[in-house]
């Protein structure tokens with residue numbers, strides 16, 4: 419199908435884009451990579467009167483890393499964030515999640531900030547931002563505000579972005595100390611949205627004993643769900659942990675729903691299996707992080723290079 423008629427705006431800088439968004443108000447939508455919006459227009463699931471295309475805003479095409487984390491501008495494509503070595507060194511979970519987003523062609527065009535603004539509870543970046551406790555910077559004509567991840571995702575395909583606002587950047591903070599992360603998921607075909615996915619972050623002490631274990635779940639709830647599973651694993655090492663205890667603890671808080679892709683029972687089963695896999699790998703990686711915070715890689719990752 420063809421999209422409904424709309425007026426197309428092509429600002430060339432941020433100020434011009436914010437002027438356009440202020441002018442069109444609730445009738446307008448931002449067009450970034452178009453990998454979700456264009457299909458929605460073609461299927462007539464959205465019919466904005468105005469599209470404000472931000473592809474001319476080169477100033478927002480950045481991935482900036484500082485010791486505290488990674489800032490991703492609104493025009494950075496998934497593929498650019500995934501390939502960024504400095505970002506990977508500081509926040510490995512970004513690449514671990516991005517490699518599971520759709521296919522390379524879609525990652526070449528789709529933006530990481532656009533994916534967060536789209537707020538699909540099956541989107542990997544929503545789980546990454548939520549697990550890391552990141553934030554979004556939103557700009558409007560005459561002002562800017564920062565929204566924490568926990569307040570940003572309001573419901574399925576609903577983010578806390580108000581009329582006239584543009585999400586200009588996402589911030590993914592570095593996790594403290596000896597922390598390892600992993601992102602695993604199961605999809606019906608490679609590149610499809612996952613039936614269930616789990617991102618995990620585990621912190622160990624100098625004796626490599628677990629002091630914190632958390633996991634974020636996608637495709638299981640209207641907004642990304644972050645669970646603290648430390649109680650099931652505290653004081654254990656990668657060799658002595660009873661991973662199933664963590665899966666059992668998680669199961670008490672998960673309420674998956676069934677749909678045409680998977681029944682609720684199957685999703686619950688996947689969540690348990692993936693919780694164990696993600697936590698185990700994250701714990702092994704945490705043990706490889708040196709005390710200066712340099713990220714470790716597993717032997718599997720090294721041999722894949």
Ligand SMILES: Cc1cc2nc3c(=O)[nH]c(=O)nc-3n(C[C@H](O)[C@H](O)[C@H](O)COP(=O)(O)OP(=O)(O)OC[C@H]3O[C@@H](n4cnc5c(N)ncnc54)[C@H](O)[C@@H]3O)c2cc1C
Pocket residue numbers: 447448449450451452453454455456457492518519520521524527528529530531532533535536540541542543579583584585586609610611612
């Ligand atoms: C076949 C296919 C498979 C896919 N599989 C996955 C997958 O497995 N996992 C996954 O996470 N994604 C998947 N995607 C979506 C992809 O990641 C998109 O890149 C992402 O959803 C949206 O990014 P975009 O830049 O294309 O945004 P657009 O499509 O341009 O916009 C999406 C929505 O966000 C709004 N928006 C975008 N940018 C901003 C901004 N800066 N400020 C305010 N609002 C904004 C738009 O107005 C629109 O409502 C898939 C897409 C396709 C076509």
